[in-house]
């Protein structure tokens with residue numbers, strides 16, 4: 001059982017509420033940061049290969065980026081409610097299989113964690129705190145660990 005607290009859940013939900021109206025934009029920023037740190041990560045996204053559409057306008061990239069934010073926030077809510085990340089088995093299996101197939105490795109998840117925390121900090125300058133950073137970090141770690149159990 002995780003000891004994710006009500007306060008931690010509230011911190012994640014509060015920051016998410018303040019950025020979700022622009023979730024697509026923040027999600028894009030998140031992935032632009034990832035590609036800045038790890039340009040080779042672009043190669044894994046089939047829909048970016050041979051595409052002439054600039055990254056900023058790529059609808060599929062925007063969708064994936066938003067999924068990372070939305071699912072991490074949902075993970076925080078479940079961690080408090082159920083003590084663990086709850087993702088439908090079939091969804092988790094698909095996520096595990098997809099990320100395995102495209103060659104996503106630990107370093108990618110680590111860079112993404114760093115970029116995620118930086119993006120939320122940028123999106124919520126007035127309310128950002130160490131506690132908020134740790135709450136998002138923990139929710140992300142638990143979600144990724146659930147995905148990794150199905151990466152085979």
Ligand code: HEM
Pocket residue numbers: 034041044045046047064067068071072094095098099102104108109112140143144
């Ligand atoms: C919490 C972390 C993450 C979540 C929730 C997430 C979520 C998703 C979802 C929902 C899909 C759509 C396909 C499916 O449902 O199987 C997907 C595909 C994919 N994800 Fe992630 N993802 C995460 C982290 C990452 C990271 C760190 C990378 C690499 C930097 C990555 C790379 C990819 C790639 C390459 C695909 C396939 C895209 C394609 O169709 O070409 N993901 N992810």
